[in-house]
Amino acid sequence: MQLSSVVTSPKLLLQLCISTVQCFLSSVFSKVRYWTTGACKGTSSALSPVDNKLDQKEIQNATIPTSVNYHFTRKCNYKCGFCFHTAKTSFVLPLEEAKRGLKLLKESGMEKINFSGGEPFLHDKGEFLGKLVQFCKQDLQLPSVSIVSNGSMIKEKWFQKYGDYLDILAVSCDSFDEETNQLIGRAQGRKSHLDCLYKIRNWCQQYKVAFKINSVINTFNVDEDMVESITQLAPCRWKVFQCLLIDGENAGEKALREAERFIISDQQFQEFLDRHSSVSCLVPESNEKMRNSYxxxxxxxxxxxxxxxxxxxSKSILDVGVKDAICFSGFDEKMFFKRGGKYLWSKADMKLEW
Incomplete structure (x- = not known):
């Protein structure tokens, strides 16, 4: 359209002015929303996309955080292709701030804390994790303190110093074939992941920590028979997860991983479970059970x-408290109980033979 035709048409000129003002206001509001939601890198108070104004009744009836998974670091020395909590930042809270948050959770009803990552033993060579574990068991008197790790960074001296304060140590192992672990990314160089697994199993027995195994079933291991190996290791629980896609983590344009090639169907997952039905410690978790039950x-x-x-x-519990923040968690408490999320999780109650 020529400029002369716009000038000679007051209606078109008015529409152009309105459009310009709308674009300007949209840009301003977008920036204001960005800063007020704490979306800038490094803040601890970013909001959920949903409205953050809560009804007081909703806050009072908020879910009790019986069992919480605290991913205090995203850094990891492995590159598992399906990872759904990837290393987007290197941020770790100062120790005293982390303790303050854990105390708030205990005061809100938390009974079990699980530390994960990333790789939780990577930060400060496991000392940061050890101090949190000790604090939760010794100071907060939590019934259950657990860790999920890939096992590669764990040393015996850690058990000697902190083993008394730990109830459960879960080691992630997706295959009992070293080549398969390499293909998945569950490895660091040519170091044997399985050697670490068996060594940690022995340390857990020696230092009286309940030993658990987590496996993610995917296209690379779905046809594997793990019955003999699991039976030999005899974990207290063998959590078997169906590979899950999370947008922005292992799927989508902004993801650091592309997990689509690892995805298996519900039928394939069920066939794996059927093949391992003789393993008494097996605890299966399909995508349906897993997504909102943590x-x-x-x-x-x-x-x-x-x-x-x-x-x-949500907002950080350090800023708004547990009851306010938990209302934005999307937590499905019924599914939590349905998948067996509550169990005998204190090693004192497990009556394990050491």
């Missing part, structure tokens, strides 16, 4: 809502 805290102590297939953060 209370997940990220490195800023924000609850992560996975209902939309991504991880939308």
């Amino acid at each position: 209370l997940i805290l990220d490195e800023y102590m924000r609850f992560l809502d996975c209902r939309e297939g991504r991880k939308d953060p």
Whole structure:
């Protein structure tokens, strides 16, 4: 359209002015929303995309955080292709701030804390993790303190110093074939992941820590028979997960991983479970059971809502408290109990033969 035709048409000129003003206001509001939601890198108070104004009744009736998974670091020395909590930042809360958050959780009803990552033993060579474990058991008197690790960074001296304060140590192992672990990314160089697994199993027995194995079933291991190896290792629980896609983590344009090639069907997952039905310690978790049945805290102590297939953060419990933040967690408490999330999780109650 020529300029003369615009000038000679007051109606078109008015529409152009309105459009320009709308674009300007949209840009301003977008920036204001960005800064007020704490979305800039390094803050601990980013909001969920949903409205953050809560009804007082909703806060009072908020879910009790019986069992919480605290991913205090995203850094990891492995590169598992399906990882759904990837190394987007290197941020870790100061120790005293992390302790303050854990105390708030205990005061809100937390009975079990699980430390994860990333790789939790990577930060400060495991000392940061050890101090949190000791604090939760000794100071907070939590019934259950557990860790999920890939096992590669664990040393015996850690058990000597902190083993008394730990109830459960879960080591992630997706295959009992070294080549398969390499293909998955469950490895560091040519170091044997399985050697670490068996060594940690022995340390757990020696230092009286309940030993657990977590396996993610995917296209690379779905046809494997693990019965003999699991029976030999005899973990107290063998958690078997169906490979899960989370937008922004292991799927989508902004993801650090591309996990689509690892995904298996519900039928394939069920066939794997059927093949291992003789293993008494097996605890299966399909995508349906897993997605919303965990209370997940990220490195800023924000609850992560996975209902939309991504991880939308609440405000940090350090800023607004547990009851306010947990309302945005998307937590499905019924599914938590249905999948067996509550069990005998104190090693004192497990009556294990050491």
